[in-house]
Amino acid sequence: MKTSEINEMTVNEIIEKIDTERAELIRLKLNHSISPLENPxxxxxxxxxxxxxxxxxxxxxxxxK
Known part of the structure; x- marks a missing residue:
């Protein structure tokens, strides 16, 4: 995701996107520890x-503020 795309988002959208990305990151880390990912x-x-x-x-x- 590019910085210009993020700048256009609202604060609430950014917070939701952070939560989504963190969940995806955790899922990928767990999957990678069990079996190697195709693209780590x-x-x-x-x-x-x-x-x-x-x-x-x-x-x-x-x-x-």
């Missing part, structure tokens, strides 16, 4: 997306 780079991409979402959420919350 998905874990890294999801982790970076969560961090990107949290950063922009924090920025939006600071500008609202």
């Amino acid at each position: 780079l998905k874990i890294r991409d999801l982790r970076k997306n969560v961090a990107r979402l949290q950063t922009i959420l924090h920025q939006k919350q600071l500008t609202e």
Whole structure:
């Protein structure tokens, strides 16, 4: 997900997306520990997306104050 796409989202949408991405990340980690994933780079991409979402959420919350 690109930063420009995240900037267009509302705070509530970002929070929902973070929850969804975290759940997916946990599921992928568990699956990877049982049997190797075809593309283990998905874990890294999801982790970076969560961090990107949290950063922009924090920025939006600071500008609202």
